Amino acid sequence: MKNIYKTLFITLFSSLSLGSCTGIDDLQDDPNRALEVPPELLLTQLETRAFNTISLSAALATRQLVFTDGVNSDQYYNWQRSGFNAYEDLKQVQQMVLEAERTEMPAYKSLARFFRSYFITGLTRTFGDVPYTEAILATEGNFAPAYDTQKDIYLSVLNELKTASEELAENGDNIRGDVIYTGDALLWRKLINSYYLRVLLSLSNKTGDADLNIVQRFREVVNNPGTYPVLASAEDNGVLPFHNIEGNRYPLFQNNGLQTAYYMEKTFVDRLKTLQDPRLFSFAQRTPKAVQQNMEVTDFEAYNGLSGSAPLDENVDIAGNGDASMINERYYKEAANEPGILISYAELQFILAEAAYRGWISKDADTFYKNGIKASMEFYNIAEEDINTYLENPAVQLGENAIENILTQKHIAMFMNTGWQIFFEQRRTGYPEFDVSGGGVLNNGRIPKRWMYPAKELTQNRANVDAAIERQFPEGDDINAEMWLVKKE
Template sequence: MKNKHTVLILLLTVFISGCSKIDQLQDDPNRTTEVTPELLLTNIEISAFNNVGTSAALACRHLAYTDGVNSDQYYNWQRSGFGNYDYLKQVSKMVEEAENNELRIYTSLARFFNSYFIIGLTQTFGDIPYSEAIRATESTFSPVYDTQEDIYLAVLNDLKSASDELTESEESILGDIIYDGNVLQWRKLINSYYLRVLLSLSAKTGNDQLDVVNRFREIVSNPSRYPLMDSNADNGALLFHNIETNRYPLFQNNGLQTAFYMEKTFVDRLKETEDPRLFSFAEITPNAKKQGLAEDDFNAYEGLRGSAPLDENVQVTVAGDASRIASRYYDDPENEPGLLMSYAELQFILAEAASRGWINGNTDEFYTEGIKASMEFYGIPEADINAYLEKPGAQLDPQNEIESILIQKHIAMFMNTGWQIFYEQRRTGYPEFDVSGGGVLNNGRVPKRWMYPSKEQTQNPQNLEAAIKRQYPEGDDINAEMWLLLEE
């Protein structure tokens, strides 16, 4: 299977080399004007599932950086980009080719990918172009901004349609490097992701149109119609291989080898609960190595405060008292897969839903299963998992169940799943991100969003200005609260 996937990726790489936009692909007379939907699917999957990176890890207090003042770590970011629209163009092209070849199953998958990429954009900015941006002709350069509420309504309907259509489909999926054409696993992923989107609307349970709680219950109460992930085997995961262009994205990354250290509040939490995942995430400190401490000795690990001034952190590293990120993240060309969504995350979603009273079920059982799944993903032996689950610090706090759940979700998403854990913390306030040090910018605040791309100010100024005025009285500000976060 790996060889088949590799050939598909290499073929696709040759085909789209030097071209990231579908309109360029169509306009170049020296390139083929036709491509099968399965080749497009492969590239779309790589874009969606490769959620490995350091920026979110710095912002979410997983890591700290020592080669300069990092804007993600110190909360001084400003603008983000509209790059997801390039992926949406590829999805649109896949739909076009699927319709030309009467392959409806790719249209169903396109509903999922459209939803995934557009949710990423709206969670970044707030209101964004959607209806016109996706369906407009090439001559439309100034699409209107849809409200975040309308976007979420459309996404929920599309995800439900995708799930229902796949239930009835008997077509094969070619070009699939995630589930190798297994339609049941795609249904599980889409339904599980649907629950993620619903949970992100936890402040909107009073909105009758969204009908968040009833939608959530409909999925969970009907597993035969809407199956969910059953184990880590169902993870939405992109495997990496020791082949050129297929390796782990941070393989041989020089900066990762020298300038990325574990964040102190994160390390302290893992040490306090004696969480063996620490040994998978980090190296022991240079001083611990000199002292001959073992790699499974929690005293051998220390972190840097993400909120501390850069010079303070540099002093700690020079003194040999900080743990670097584990070498597997830059030495292993395969390492762990990139995750769009995991079985562990689903269990934490169900735990939070049960805690909120949305569904029947034992919150503690979902919570415990999420921890187990996370530890199994990181290769923790069963005996160590069972020992950890017996520790007082690992128990679900009955006085603040959601905080316990989000802390475990934060651990499970270390260096993976993109910015998802940031959005979860933004939504709930848990776990608290340390801003107590003197290095934090943005007046000591964790931003709520990113400013719109500067190109929009010249290419689509009227619609941009209308969207900003509609949402943010204070203007296009990183601390402004989008509709998604306002209680209703």
């Protein structure tokens, strides 16, 4: 069924292609574009865009992988400008709203609230202030939308997500084209409410802001599960499964670079070895030397990584000597492999653990923490006996360094999934530490805090982007500038 929907969508949408240009300057009607598209086909496209979170760039930037075929800007933090391509997705969200109204199918309008929130959150946490109100509700011919403040965007997102969940409790019938939850409105409400908690936690530096009212909003959801259900088990995970069918395969299937140039990062491997974490065997291959010596797959000493901050030539030499572990071959040999994850039960448990530790909710942080670890290990098919042994390991206990330990486990759980989420978590908390001690790191040894605005905005919307830069960043449009979201009160 999932492939039928996708095939139908691709066939139809190939004639509706909008190109790859920036979304802001193409908000007017295209006379060659079909004006009516069934909302279920738009939903399928939005789902495949949002839930496909497999990203090699994110794995390099978050010290999970290392690239050896050249100086990679993600790995060495030589970041520059990013793009506004997500506005293309937001245009499709708005189109789904119009089609939902035309066909009198309100559930799609409610789901649109979630996708609108998801895509705009991705944009604002990347850049800072971005166009929102005028960009999404633009009138014909508006090529220069104003930039909304990041705070206003987050206020809108929080309200939209809450409304989406409440509406689906009333109008969640007749959802077709859904390749994630096959039309189950309750599961969608669980995902939306869990994502709402993620957004609230991302605002942990703003707990004193009365307009946001973060802690009370968080408590309202956790203390009212009947009204605001959340992910209750791994079966509720928000995931996009892949299949061995053309157009539906794992994005890195048969990726040539992954077979030759991607190695495990040393600090990540060392952390797994220190914790005696069996997920390492699922993530990585043994080093060539370990294979030659017939070391067991389950021998932690059979694995080694390359430093993400070391100069390229040093890493090439170590890899050439057979002393580095490549990523597990399943990532490029298995057409299905693991699904793309938008948000998981494991992540939710870590969110709740952090909130409990911070005193936002009157719950046991340790229980949530261990539930998150267990769910992650089950996702990677770790045996129950090994999970229990791991959970009893003194080095794994929540302890006094609770925030660091929660984020460390979240980093492990998000290996090669959930996109850039763990980077933004690290930016928020400082954990886990991303190594910059080697001589290869650019950006003066600093981890960037954002991306610069697209060059196209400087030529087509200069007045508005300049105004946004001036009110946010005294140092100018710089990758090390701190946006409102990052600044502590």
